Amino acid sequence: MGEAADPRDRYVVGVDYGTLSGRALVVRVSDGAEVGTAVHPYRHAVMDTELAADGRALPPDWALQDPDDYRDVLRHAVPAAVAAAGIDPAQVVGIATDFTACTVLPTLADGTPLCELAELRTRPHAYVKLWKHHAAQSHADRINATAAQRGEPWLARYGGKISSEWQFAKGLQLLEEDPEVYHRADRWIEAADWIVWQLCGAETRNVCTAGYKGIRQDGQYPSADYLAALNPDFTGFTAKIDGPLLELGERAGSLTAQAATWTGLPEGIAVAVGNVDAHVTAAAAQAIEPGRLVAIMGTSTCHVVNGEKLAEVPGMCGVVEGGISAGAWGYEAGQSGVGDIFGWFVEHAAPAGYDSHEILSELAAAQPVGAHGLVALDWWNGNRSLLVNHELSGLIVGLTLATRPHEIYRALLESTAYGTRMIMEAFAEAGVPVTELVIAGGLAANSLLMQIYADVTDRPLSLIGSAQGPALGSAIHAAVAAGDYPDVATASAAMGRVERAVFRPDPERARAYDALYTEYRALHDHFGRGGDDMMLRLRAIRNAARGEQA
């Protein structure tokens, strides 16, 4: 950044909407060079205890956002990024966005968020429900039970479970808890698509969120019969989510005059269809080719990989045709706790003098594999991989009076690597071969963790070559929407960045980990596959005990 700009160069802007802020990145179309970036935090951040408008308390597990905070990212981060790049805004030929998902809001037919209507300003259900709004679990339970009972064909495409985070569960909660707002909502739309509407003035829907979050499979949404079985008033729900559907990388429209004013970019440039932060990272990591599994590792891990054919993988989050890129089946899987677990350990289980990732990693790295005698199950935040059960919990076995903090820390790092290996093997067993593991996300910076992943999976680890994977991925899609590349694969090859085989497995360590992984699998199956449902009983006991106290 800050290099001398060539006035002949063409640029695109990628905007990555995260949980707490949005980041804009200016990228050169010819080679993907990242020339300027800026971040703008959301003014209201996440509303999870009270509504900003009137301070009213929100129930447990709620998580709302204010959609105007997203516009503020266009108003502030985009011009700041262009300024930082030192380029002429006229050189920008396209813009694309990616978003957390499923993050969803109710709007009028013209896209106006219901929370922006004066009379609904203090109605929590009129706001954006952020991905981590978890108050629709009972609705998700009914969605799953009814689908299983009726043998709905789409259920297997989601590993047998629809998440409480997704469009249908949140929509059913809206209907049943605030029917007035539900009926006022002409549209129920992913923020990923809403922000594109703000940019180009036209409603579109992207195949990625429609498939993964909106249960759109084989060209159809769940049937009216099925919806009626959930709640007769829910029958018309799909009319609120259906809309002009575009493939990823397609041009949704042209930048409106108003959006040009917000961003300082030229009116009329290409605006790409919406996308999701994890999925768009595959393009940034040159991992569009089938078999290249991208693990985006942060507080949790999201795995995305293209496959050549349709398969049903137990416990996957979903498989969607064109869900990562057109022409392939996009598979998504996830581990619901990764960096969160390491953070928990440092904050709540490491004694003074050991309470930093650096110290723990340094001490842990000095030990040979297995010297701690420990195996853990990485279910501190449940399991959303093969088992899809949020009520599972963490376990450590092998503790002795001689066990020291860095040994437990290492066992936790390893447990998440075993979890990733389980997912890779599940894909392979289902006929979706994984040929390469590419790491993106903040945890890629922990060398010990990366070496453990290489040794546990016994394959070389590639690392994404950008610190701003999602924003770069969006920029790649902007270049395709602008017509500078014929498709996402070609743009990814030119503009994406990956370093191959940065960490290589050591044969001896890999063999040692095979033995520990066998123990992990035994624990996994005993506690997760019906050997003993103790964790579910402990959760029920816990919940009852806490309820009694309240």
Place this chain on the structure above:
Amino acid sequence: MGEAADPRDRYVVGVDYGTLSGRALVVRVSDGAEVGTAVHPYRHAVMDTELAADGRALPPDWALQDPDDYRDVLRHAVPAAVAAAGIDPAQVVGIATDFTACTVLPTLADGTPLCELAELRTRPHAYVKLWKHHAAQSHADRINATAAQRGEPWLARYGGKISSEWQFAKGLQLLEEDPEVYHRADRWIEAADWIVWQLCGAETRNVCTAGYKGIRQDGQYPSADYLAALNPDFTGFTAKIDGPLLELGERAGSLTAQAATWTGLPEGIAVAVGNVDAHVTAAAAQAIEPGRLVAIMGTSTCHVVNGEKLAEVPGMCGVVEGGISAGAWGYEAGQSGVGDIFGWFVEHAAPAGYDSHEILSELAAAQPVGAHGLVALDWWNGNRSLLVNHELSGLIVGLTLATRPHEIYRALLESTAYGTRMIMEAFAEAGVPVTELVIAGGLAANSLLMQIYADVTDRPLSLIGSAQGPALGSAIHAAVAAGDYPDVATASAAMGRVERAVFRPDPERARAYDALYTEYRALHDHFGRGGDDMMLRLRAIRNAARGEQA
């Protein structure tokens, strides 16, 4: 203490030999009043890294002591206790001792410790092997395998396992590692009996250590045939441990002139036969009556209980006729890690601000039963209760991102209570009913822990009424040896102290704990009884990995 002494009162002295020091306690015979006490630390403490005589390094798992340190307790602590009591030493009518066990040493025929011979001063095997000398495991393994193979009838009296801590394992190690010292040893004697020999000038053996540590059952030691099968040179071993055998509380002899000089007590007063710290505590806690189980809770827990008949209890440490008091079968069981586990947590797993028992207990006490959602297996130091396997390890299940340090701490407290309940139920199932649980030892001071034990076992908890249980127990035996009481039961009733039902179970909490105890049992059986021998495999992996590193 310090009250005006009545010159007509009769007193006894109890001396408790612990791991690091000896304590003398002066007790009034009529009512057990504790009128003076003093402690003297062992000059050489525990020699576990090097031999004091020449600084030579000791191998791992060794633990030696210097027997003259025991005499120093007689020279210093006894006169200091009498002085503190403010009584005339002429009022003392008897002395008795209790010791850690199995703590054992080789001597000449006259009782001279071999380590006091100039030519053997630098031979580690010539010293006292303290109870926690754990370097004879391979010898114990052979002792057990050979006994099982030959169907030795005594094996079941020890729950199926002879410990590496006991007389035979340590003796076999001596023979095979230093045959010269073995052959010089005319006697192989418990420190419990050796110190009595020092006091009265005559060798005696007490039925307690002879039974629990010396494999003496039904009047016999293991056969010469069996010993020859272990090692032909071991055939004559029992000749070194056999000696004049006395019941607990019997008079071993009279205080010698020399011992009178050391202690300042009158020559010729009664000296009681030797005893063991845990077993002697039953008398101090008025728990001689069958069914009153005394749990001496410290770093580990030792359980002693009298039964009316002989039974074989799985995993008990031993059953010995008269082993606690004459006329009953004395049962011993144990939990190999209790306070040690809580200490481990505070030192190695509690973050700053939580790293004290007081803070953790206070926070943990505020939670309802089960609100943490956790169950642990209390095997940080193996399991020497029902499973008798030191290679088992600790486990925690139910961890989440919301788990806090005091919740884990409470789960650890609870896990040891579940372990105690397992032992009580095993006794009951084997036909040795437990009617009362009496707590002695340092952990009795933790009210939260005590309430948990009451709730988990669903019975009122009695507490010993003395802070010096073993020394008081010894004093009681001294009074019997002096003829002031006809037997230990009568002396215990007059001089012992217990507060009954200090902690009462709450019916609702007891019910809640039943559910958690069911989960503990499921874990116990899965990991400890062949469901999955994972812990043993993890230990093997750990040991191999550590070996490779060395």
